Amino acid sequence: MRKDYIVFVDFDGTITAKDVGYEMFRKFTDAKTQPVVDRYRLGKVNSYTCLKTECEIWNRFPPEEKDVLEYLKKQGITDGFADFTEILRNDHVKMYIVSEGFDFYIEAILNSNGFSKLDRITNKAVYKNGEILPDFPFLGQGCGECSNCKGFHIKKLTDPKSSAIFIGDGHSDFHGAGAADIVFxxxxxxxxxxxxxxxYFEYGDFYDIIEIWREISSRKLFAFSERLFFCRISGNRRNDFENLWETGEVMKNVGYPQGLGWSNQRYDKFWETLDRKSFVLFAVEDKNGRFMGEAKLSFPDEDNSCSHDVKLLPEYQGKGYGREAWGLLMELSRRRWPDSIMSVTPSVENAVAIELYKSLGFEFDGEQREWIPSSESPAAVPVRYRRMIKF
Ligand SMILES: [Mg+2]
Ligand SMILES: [Zn+2]
Incomplete structure (x- = not known):
């Protein structure tokens, strides 16, 4: 399996054309379940209360089992889903169905459409003598509100170096979307x-998703904001990065007024060991794939502090891109390491950066210090800096 992407898909109304769980309860209880669903949609009760109440209403006058099974058999799958699962399988990308629905009807629908092998994490229910006896194996895990929190599973199953993709349609998908890096x-x-x-990416059916997935995959897109696209580095980006780091205007505030001055050999070594580093480096691109600079997502260090970084080419500075890139980096960081702090060490002369960090919520931590370059970096000059942190 590939490590760069992991895909999570909601079931009701996303894989199925209709919201089967909701409609099944509604149909076979003469719409007596509608009021509790309305309360759920307004945020007045949580999904656990809603589902439990729907089962209770159902069990008062259980419908004929054969009618229910007949109804489930008729449920249609959203166009393109079969092709989408096939493409992910060929691309070696892992996919999970995550749902607050009940296994008995999800299984019935998946099986009758040839999808019995798909991995799924759902609520459970015994469907017996016409009654639905629910079980919520993941209740209390995650946010404490959802009956089966999608955000909890996504966080648990996603490697920090992977981009989690989530596809959904409903209120119960909100925490799933919050835990994912790319949302449909x-x-x-x-x-x-x-x-x-x-x-987010808007979609109608899975053919839309396939089209966008092809772009995501070919651009190596990891996450995006309004104007910026964070993409994993592919070989042809090497020159762009080296050009960025050899630009004095970009590097002067970190002690390299003429650029890093690295030899080809030193760059070779850096690129060879990139996968083993405790950070993920992204090319910051615009919509059309133009290289704008870099963003670095750093793992927490031994003090539980992350030192993320953004560097933009001079022509993209002063246009709010730096702030936008930082916003996206902070989102990625919070999703992965919600309890860690973030720290930056701007040069005391870099008023623009200090203002930016302040506006993002960073505060000074300690007095001014000086960084003295080692003899291995002849192009470097000392930098006076102050540490700033954000909790
Ligand atoms: Mg749904
Ligand atoms: Zn939740």
Whole structure:
């Protein structure tokens, strides 16, 4: 399996054309479950209470089992889903179905459509004598609100160096979207994300997703904001990075007024060992794939502090891109290491950076210090800096 991506897909209304769980309860209880669903959609009860209540209402007058099974058999799958699973399989990308629905109907639908082998993490229920007896194996794990928190599973299953992709449509997908690096959204989820300003790809069916997935995969897209795309480095980006680091205007505030001055040999060594570093380096690109600079997502050090970094080419400075790149980096960091602090060490002469960090919530930590370069870096000059941190 590839390590760079992991995909999570909601079931009801995403894989199935309709919200089967909701409609099944509604249909076979003469819409008596509608009021509790309305309360859930308004945020007045959580999904656990909603699902438990729906089962209770159902069990008062259980419908004929054969009618239910007949109904489930008729449920359609969203266009393109079979092709999408096939493409991910060929691309060696792991996929999980994550759902707050119940296994008995999810399984029935997946099996009758040839998807019995797909991995899934769902609520459980025994469907017996017409009654639905629910079980919530993941209740209390994660946010404490969801009956089966998608955010919890995504965080648990995603390697920090992987980009988690989430595809959903409903209110119960909100925490899943929050834990993912790339989100596909429609319907209720789209509306919920719009309120928060989170960026997402809109889709109608899986053919839309396939088209965007091809772009994600070919650009090695890891995450994106309004104007910026963080992409993993591919071989042809090497020159762009080296050019960035050899530009004095970019590097003067970190002690290299003429650029790093590294030999080809030194660069070779750096690129060879990149995968083993305790950070992920991204090319910051615009919509059209133009190289704008770099963003570095750093793992927490022994003091639980992350030293992320952004460097932009001179022509992209002073246009708010730095702030936007930092915003995205901080999102990626919070998702992976919610308990760690972030630290930066701007030169005391770099007023622009200090202002930016202040506006992002960083505060000075300690007095001015001086960095003295080692003899291995002849191009470097000393830098007076102050550490700033953000909790
Ligand atoms: Mg759904
Ligand atoms: Zn949750």
């Amino acid at each position: 959204a429609k319907s209720f989820l789209k509306k919920d994300l719009e309120k928060t300003g989170r960026n």
